Amino acid sequence: MKVSHAVAEAREQAAAGFAVLDAKGRVSLNKAVRQALGVQAGTALDYAVRDGMLWIRPASVAASGENGATERGAARAVVDEKGRLSLGKAVRQTLGVRPGSSLAYVLLDHAFLLIPQDDQLAALMERAAAALTAAGITTQDLLDDVPAARDSTLREAYGDAFMGDLAREYAALHGEDDRDEGAPRGG
Numbered sequence: 001m002k003v004s005h006a007v008a009e010a011r012e013q014a015a016a017g018f019a020v021l022d023a024k025g026r027v028s029l030n031k032a033v034r035q036a037l038g039v040q041a042g043t044a045l046d047y048a049v050r051d052g053m054l055w056i057r058p059a060s061v062a063a064s065g066e067n068g069a070t071e072r073g074a075a076r077a078v079v080d081e082k083g084r085l086s087l088g089k090a091v092r093q094t095l096g097v098r099p100g101s102s103l104a105y106v107l108l109d110h111a112f113l114l115i116p117q118d119d120q121l122a123a124l125m126e127r128a129a130a131a132l133t134a135a136g137i138t139t140q141d142l143l144d145d146v147p148a149a150r151d152s153t154l155r156e157a158y159g160d161a162f163m164g165d166l167a168r169e170y171a172a173l174h175g176e177d178d179r180d181e182g183a184p185r186g187g
Helices: 005-014 031-037 059-064 089-095 118-134 139-158 160-173
Strands: 016-020 026-028 044-050 053-058 075-078 084-086 102-107 112-116
Touching: 016 026, 031 102, 044 059, 044 089, 053 059, 053 089, 139 160
Parallel strands: none
Antiparallel strands: 016 102, 026 084, 044 053, 044 075, 053 112, 102 112
């Protein structure tokens, strides 16, 4: 089957990413994902929970038997006008997700796989906190380093000349001169 360049590009861009479950139990399918799946508002999607993940595919693909026959217990949902898909209460409970939950997604040949990430993110945060504690680094230490890291990143991205011009423009707009903030102002 020959795939158009635009669809192939959309599939490549949408191959994986993250989504967040909204307050009404919906997940947004971004434009690249919708293009890659070939769905639009009103398109029916079949979905089923397997191994703690939600497998979603266009109903026409599931009905055709492509990539496996339609599964028993598969549910159907429709993409709304804003590209969202509502996950029913039973599905949310089975996946252990709630509003604000992070979901990783992967596109796999005519299927969209949603993988709950709350447990993985919690474990990652715990490992990061343990590593920081073991290194004797506090949250305040990290916050204290933010201004220097930001300055370094901006200088690397834009160069010293641009940053100097920006500082002069800022000073001119705020009526400041080039002296240090702690320096006494003459009268």
